[in-house]
Amino acid sequence: MKLKSQLLGFVLSSFMASPILYAGSETSSALTNQLQQEINAYYNKYSKKEKFTAIAASVFIPQNQMNYKKEIKTVVFGTMGYPPISQPITSNNLFDIGSITKSFTALILLQLQTEDKLTLDDPLGKWLPQYPNWKNVTLRRLLNMTSGIPNYSEDDEFSKEMESHLDKIWTNEELLKYAHPEKPLKKKKEIFLNTLIPITFLLHW
Structure with a gap:
């Protein structure tokens, strides 16, 4: 529960604080890169302490109100499990949403x-x-x-x-x-x- 709260907190603080409501493609790409960096940093800092092997985060970055689905940006980092199950995760992997x-x-x-x-x-x-x-x-x-x-x-x-x-x-x-x-x-x-x-x-x- 602590991990989930921390992840939610950093995602919200990273993106809800942004003054941009409707982003252009360059801004959207920059925000996606920013999220990826945050995910990577969080993983490197907390994965051993919190005992998790991967992170996936999806954020809605609005650009065109006519096509919401493509505006959901997903970034991932880590592996499917501990060795020998060490395949990198992808945006197609599913997670238990839990509580x-x-x-x-x-x-x-x-x-x-x-x-x-x-x-x-x-x-x-x-x-x-x-x-x-x-x-x-x-x-x-x-x-x-x-x-x-x-x-x-x-x-x-x-x-x-x-x-x-x-x-x-x-x-x-x-x-x-x-x-x-x-x-x-x-x-x-x-x-x-x-x-x-x-x-x-x-x-x-």
């Missing part, structure tokens, strides 16, 4: 609150009545990991199913099934909650 999703999931809820579409003190029963055992859990408790809702990703059956179908695209409802909404909640002070994510996306869409 980075929790950051922008929380942002979605905060944005919806800013738009007066919900409040963080709303109970789930207001928005998702199909889960009556969770009806008194507030969105705030989801965000601060004190809801007591089980973590679907720790369910044994889910793990077996996922390992058997690595290419499966899961719906939010399918993921929540493995959080066992049919069971009463157990009282817990704190739980690391991946279940926050599919719940939030059900709220949003």
Whole structure:
């Protein structure tokens, strides 16, 4: 988590501080080179200490509003693993996004609150009545990991199913099934909650 926060921080500080909103091709190239240098420097300084072998970062550098996809610049540095798995990574390699999703999931809820579409003190029963055992859990408790809702990703059956179908695209409802909404909640002070994510996306869409 510390590493992910540091990486996010340096990417944001490097590019959000730039006064250029829409970059020309030369400026875009310069910013891409700048990001590559930052990535390389971070790797050389922290890879042994933080025990990672590669970094990939994608940054949106707007030039032409008609073609957003080409304006996402990706830079990489490092290898796929420790020797003997020492092949250099490329921009086509995939990474487990992990708990980075929790950051922008929380942002979605905060944005919806800013738009007066919900409040963080709303109970789930207001928005998702199909889960009556969770009806008194507030969105705030989801965000601060004190809801007591089980973590679907720790369910044994889910793990077996996922390992058997690595290419499966899961719906939010399918993921929540493995959080066992049919069971009463157990009282817990704190739980690391991946279940926050599919719940939030059900709220949003």
